[in-house]
Structures are given as C-alpha cells and as structure tokens.
Amino acid sequence: MDDASRQAYWRSNLRLMAVLLTIWALVSFGAGIVFVEPLNEIVIAGFPLGFWFSQQGSIITFVVLIAVYVWRMDKLDAEYGVDEYEQEVHHP
C-alpha cells in the first residue's frame, strides 16, 4: 500500500469504529441505564424495554456490533488488497 491508500484505509477504519462505539455506548449506558425509566413505560412481550436492554438487549447488540465490524473490515481489507491472510504474520 502507498501512503495515500494507507491513510484512506485508516480513515475508513476509524470512521467505522466511531459509528460502532457510539451505538455501543447508546445501547448500554443510554438505553440500559440513563434512559431506562422512560423506556420502561414501553412493554414488549412482557419486558419493560429499558429493563430488557440492561439484561439482554445490550448483550445481543454487542454480538451484532462485532459481527458488523468483522464483516466491514473484511470488505475494507479486500478493497485495499491486504486480504492475503494465510501468508500473514506468523510467530517466529
């Protein structure tokens, strides 16, 4: 990779991270804690929504966030031609 494409690759990575970490914080600290009381007014399938986020919803979101990260990074790697995984860094 030349310098320009390195910078572009890194910027895309940072942008993806910023989006995913914002969702991470909004779901756990936001829906699960700070906004739990208004959300608890909404009840779905027996769950007050805020309570559900703090017990299960945020965990499920974490799985999805990492899945999206892995998928987007695979695409990014392919785009910049750094996807020759098997000849990669090996331990000495």
Add this chain to the structure above:
Amino acid sequence: MSDIQLWTLIFAIITFSVYIYIAYASRVSDTSGFYVAGGGIPAPANGAAIAADWMSAASFISLAGIVGLAYNGYAGGVFLMGWTGGYVLLALLLAPYLRKFGKYTLPDFVGDRYNETARFVAVLAAIVVSFVYVAGQMAGVGLVFTRFLNVGTTTGVIIGMAIVFFYAVLGGMKGITWTQVAQYSVLIVAYLIPAVAVSAKVTGVPLPQIGFGKILEELNGLQADFGLAEYSGAFTQISMPNMVLITAALMFGTAGLPHVIVRFYTAKSVRAARYSALWAIFFIALLYTTAPSVAAFTKLQIMKDLNGTTLADAPGWFNTWSDVGLITTASGAPVSELGSSSFGYTDVMINNDIIVLASPEIGGLPAPIVGLVAAGALAAALSTASGLLLVISSSVANDVYYKKINPQASESQQLMVGRIAMACAILVAGYLGINPPGFVAQVVALAFGLAAASFFPILVLGIFWKKTTAAGAATGMIVGLSLTFAYMLWTLPIYGGSEGLFSIPPTGIGTIGMLINFAVTIAVSQFTKKPSQQMQDLVEEIRYPGRTTLVAQHQAGDL
C-alpha cells in the same frame, strides 16, 4: 451414594478423561507452542477457548444468583452488560493490532512499545491479577467436589490441581486451548439444558430468553407481596451515576485483563483475531443472556415454594441446601431456629451460589441433569484456572527469565523454565484454593477496576497515538493504579470503610482511575522525549493487516 452423587461422579470421570486425552494428543515441544499454541488456532476454536477462559466458576455458579437475589434483577445488569461490553472494546480497539504486533504476552507489548520500567509494572500487575483470580477458581473446584461428592475441599482441590497440572504442563497453550474448547462445550450444554427445561416447565416456552418476559409481571407481583422493590424497577439498589461507573469499570477492565488479551496472540492472523472476538462474544452471550432468565425463573419458583410454609413441609431442595448451611435464617442462624412457625422468602437467606446448582432440583429435573451441572461448574473453574496459570508461567519464563535474566537461553531451557513456573504456580494456586485468604472475593471484583485504571489507557494510546511516550505511559499507569488502589483501601468495608467521595463505590472507582490515567499519559507525553522514528513507524504498521517489513523485522528480533 445417592443418585445425584453417582451421576456427578460419572460425568466428572467422563469429562476429565476427555480433557486428559486431548492434552496428550496436543502436547508441545517449542516455546511458540507453549505460549501461544504456535499462533495456529482457528477462529471458532479460539473463540470457544476465550469464552471458557473468560467464564469462570463465578460466571457459571454465581452470576444468576447475584443478578436475581443479591441485586434484585435490574441492578444485576451492571454485571451482565459490564462483563460482555468489554469485548466490543477488545474487538475494535485492541485485538487486531496486538495480534499484528505478534509477541507472546501483554508485558511483551508494553515493554517493546514503551520501556523496561513499563514492562516491569506490567509483569507485576499481570501476575498479581492472575493469582488473585486463580485462587477463586481452585476454591470453586473444591466447592463443587464438597457439595456434590461429599469429599473434603482439600481432596477436591488436589484432584483439580492434578488434572490442570497434567494438561497445562504438558501441552502449554496448545493443550490448554483445545481442552478449553471441550470445556466450553460441557459448560454451555450443562447451563442450557436445565434452563430450557425449567423455562418450558414454568412458562411453556422452551426459549428461556423469551419465557423470561412471560413471568416478569408475576414475579414483580410476588416481590410486592413480600414487600420487596420491583424486580424490573430501575435504580432501587444502585443510583444512576454508580450504575454507569460500575458498568464502565467492568467493561474497560475486561478489555485490560492479561489472560483475555493473550488469547488474541493464539489466532492465526489479524483477520482470525477479529473473528475470534466475534465467536467469543457469541459463545459468551449464549450464557449471559440465559443467566438473567435462570435468575428470574428460580427466584419465582423459590418465592412460590417458600410462602407461608413450615420446616415440616418445606420442599426437598430447601432441606438439601440448608443442611450444608447455604440457606439460613435472615439473621444467619441455622434454619432449625424457625421451629414450627410458618415462614416465607424474606425470612431466610439463600446463598447466591446455589441458584444454578440447585435450579435443576428446584425445577424438578432428574438426577443426571444435576450431575451434568456439577460437571459444567468444574469445567468452568478448570478452564479459567488453566488460562490464568499460563499467563503467570509465560510472564515468568518469557518476560522475566528470557528477557531479563538469561537472554541467551535456548528454546528448551525457556520451555523448561516455563514448565517449572507453571508447576509452582499450580502449587501456589492450590494452596490458596484450600486456604483462601478472606480478601479474595473482594479483590476479584476489584481486579477489573485495577485493570481498567492501569492497562486499558496505555494499550489504546500505544496503538492509536504514535506520540505516546514511555515516560507518559509509565506515569499514567502508576498514577491511575495507585489512586484507584488507594481509594479502594479507603472505602472497602474490611479496610477503611469510608463513605468515599460523592458516594462512588470501590467497584466503580476504576472508571475514574482510567480517565485520570488517560489524562496523565497524554499530558506527560506532551513534554517528554518522543518515541524514536522507528517506533512510530512500527506503530503505524500494526494498523494494516498483511506482511509488513518493520513488524516482520521486529518479530525476528532484528530491531
């Protein structure tokens, strides 16, 4: 021998034989295999190993009880979110880059990126954190043996030590990893089967995560009858700011724990490190979304069973667990003091640990299931213990012996030191398991705060900010660690017992320590000598997957 004991014995023997066979089949003969399994573990297996490593006796045995009983539902969310949310940070901020850097241990990264002082602090912190943890695991093994097989704690711990000794000393990280894959399978099956059965029985829905919603209203109603706060009500136990602080301390601490981070070095490549994180969070989520459901079902069942009952007509599980002193009166006296009067849920104290162990019995499931749950608890304790022992052994053999004492050591000498260190660590861990110091339980919960305040900031800055200096990192780590530690001593009931500042609990202070560490590291880095151009280029290179010159040279030891 009762049916339950017989089945526990059968499951314990079968699973232990499997672990020993796997260990024999994957024995190693070089340091790379011993420390990081040759960096050749496929992602799903590595993910399962991370999950088994991560989910300790505490997750398996105590989590549901902590959420349901001790923290009355909603407040237990700090543990559910805190112990899973850290994986998002690990996956996005640390795992791929540390894997690209590609050494053996966490102190390796700290030492190479910064300097020898920082390496020393990291080695010390890694060893202390791991020992504190491992003592709890060995005690957990003893606990399961005592309760299910009626052997003494000492015998139980010694059996556990012998098993771990066999596969960890022989197979190193490779043996440990493949055994952990088997242990994960045992523990998740053992956790899910009773949960599904109880959910189907209580709610008619076999998926515990959905069935949970069906009983919430009834549970809230029963809680009100007993004069307890709503199970799903917010901030009845912990205030909003403290919920945020504690959750954050557990999340950032997870992302700074040495035995979790070292796991990403065992992945095949940067891409495999990312996938390992994905598999790990998936495998962990299976248990962590089931735990709150188990907590609610069991609490509901307990409240129904103990509602104006008397000792004479108390259910079987009540007698089983009060006989061993895990159910007492609300003031801690033996339940016999209740006499012939009728009592309810709030008149007795039920130990958190029995929720999962007793849930098959409370739900009326047959003896084989109870035996399976016991085997699952053993798997959870042994897998975490072995992962921690490897961190201790590799820190001693690689970071102290090879890097400090004898840099000329041959491969076989290093391996020998690693194996001896492992054997000694197992002995110490066993001793701590048989004679647990009173502070262990307190310190395990606090280890996360300490990890958050020491490691997390300097790892993230070390990767994302090329100009972080060695002096900045060392100062940040020392200030963050010592302030957090001092505050804990000041506020912990067994030491200072003070109210603290702004009523921040000792479990939440790690978040503040972490912010201070970030601030100090950034501030000091402005005024101290910048890292060499070569180091800055190296940090730049770990951002991109694939083979790059500087990283390759660094790994070959040519820099």
